[in-house]
Amino acid sequence: MTDFRIEKRSAPRYKVLKGATIAFDGNGVECTVRNLSSRGAAIDVADPVGLPPSFMLVIEADQFIRRCRPVWRSDKRIGVAFD
Structure with a gap:
């Protein structure tokens, strides 16, 4: 079976498996980064309900901090997407 999906992202994403934190208003929610690019990421979170429209994604092991906003949920x- 051939996969005919067309990549629509403006920057290629790379598969990763990194522990991270979603930080907002003095709170932190643990998450896992599943893929990453210069423009955005896909993250897994136990309960996405209640996340704000903008937050910081922090990967401490890589000293990576980016302000971002959700663009899709599943x-x-x-x-x-990184701001």
Whole structure:
């Protein structure tokens, strides 16, 4: 079976498996980054309900901090774009 999906992203994403934190208003929510690019990421979170329209994605191991906003959701996975 051939996969005919067309990549619509403006920057290629790379598969990763990194622990991270969604930080907002002095709170932190644990998450896992599943793929990452210079423009955005896909993250898994136990409960996406209640996340604000903008937050910081922090990957401490890589000293990576980016302000981002959700652009799509699917069950427990969120696609974010970096601001």
